[in-house]
Amino acid sequence: MAKLRSLHQAKGRKEQNLILLEGTHLLQECERLRLEPQLICSTDIWAQRHQYLMKLTPRQIVSPEVLCAMASTENPDGVVSLLAMPSDLTSLPQLDLAAKPLLLALDRVQDPGNLGTLLRTSLAAGVDQVWLGGGADPWQPKVLRASAGAVLQLQLRRWPSLVAGITTAKQSGLQVLAAVQRGGRPYWEVDWQLPSVLLLGNEGAGLEAELIDEAQLVTVPHGQEVESLNVAVAAGLMLMERNRQTHRAIHGRGESLIAEMGP
Numbered sequence: 001m002a003k004l005r006s007l008h009q010a011k012g013r014k015e016q017n018l019i020l021l022e023g024t025h026l027l028q029e030c031e032r033l034r035l036e037p038q039l040i041c042s043t044d045i046w047a048q049r050h051q052y053l054m055k056l057t058p059r060q061i062v063s064p065e066v067l068c069a070m071a072s073t074e075n076p077d078g079v080v081s082l083l084a085m086p087s088d089l090t091s092l093p094q095l096d097l098a099a100k101p102l103l104l105a106l107d108r109v110q111d112p113g114n115l116g117t118l119l120r121t122s123l124a125a126g127v128d129q130v131w132l133g134g135g136a137d138p139w140q141p142k143v144l145r146a147s148a149g150a151v152l153q154l155q156l157r158r159w160p161s162l163v164a165g166i167t168t169a170k171q172s173g174l175q176v177l178a179a180v181q182r183g184g185r186p187y188w189e190v191d192w193q194l195p196s197v198l199l200l201g202n203e204g205a206g207l208e209a210e211l212i213d214e215a216q217l218v219t220v221p222h223g224q225e226v227e228s229l230n231v232a233v234a235a236g237l238m239l240m241e242r243n244r245q246t247h248r249a250i251h252g253r254g255e256s257l258i259a260e261m262g263p
């Protein structure tokens with residue numbers, strides 16, 4: 001039990017090279033993606049209601065009290081699973097610039113709900129890679145849940161210094177855009193058809209000055225009654241504008257967004 005609970009913390013995950021998936025949806029995602037959990041622990045009632053997922057093995061029936069102790073949420077839905085850590089976040093395949101990739105680079109985004117939402121939106125918008133400069137651990141249970149499992153499908157890389165990554169991206173010919181709450185070009189005026197990196201900053205401190213120096217500034221204009229937008233909301237608007245401009249295929253389905261919407 002102590003070993004399993006240690007997966008709530010980054011240290012425990014690293015030592016055991018495992019992550020903890022809480023809830024039915026993340027297990028369904030595993031099945032869909034053909035990822036094989038190392039262990040599924042569920043209550044008897046959950047197992048009876050989810051026979052189709054019980055094909056996945058090995059599995060163990062535990063009491064509701066034991067399941068609660070394993071989970072990080074107060075009201076788990078009856079199942080937790082252990083999965084080998086999908087990646088150590090240190091490398092990614094080379095980018096194909098001809099395919100006009102879009103990268104999202106997150107500077108110290110620390111709220112697990114925000115990071116999970118950004119990852120879920122990135123997958124929905126067809127972002128090619130997500131770079132992390134510090135911030136929340138993408139393998140922590142709250143991020144996994146908030147991402148609705150998107151974290152299991154995305155290409156993720158953690159940089160010791162995002163500045164180094166951004167400098168490399170710029171030298172490779174990507175346009176570097178920094179999302180700032182005011183003072184940038186309105187996001188609909190940006191040419192999103194170019195290969196790009198979109199930088200988004202920490203919830204309190206925003207983007208590091210060194211990163212802003214490397215970039216063209218882009219803003220989602222809004223009323224002055226609030227100081228700024230939530231980072232995931234700002235990202236969502238810009239990512240969907242890029243899809244609007246590029247008539248981008250919906251990720252994984254190969255259909256034109258515009259065609260699907262009709263005239």
Ligand SMILES: C[S@@+](CC[C@H](N)C(=O)[O-])C[C@H]1O[C@@H](n2cnc3c(N)ncnc32)[C@H](O)[C@@H]1O
Binds near residue numbers: 203
């Ligand atoms: C909550 S904001 C941080 C506000 C912080 N006080 C600052 O000075 O930047 C978190 C991040 O969301 C993005 N963001 C928030 N509002 C935005 C807007 N209106 N346009 C573009 N990006 C925005 C920026 O990347 C920002 O660094």
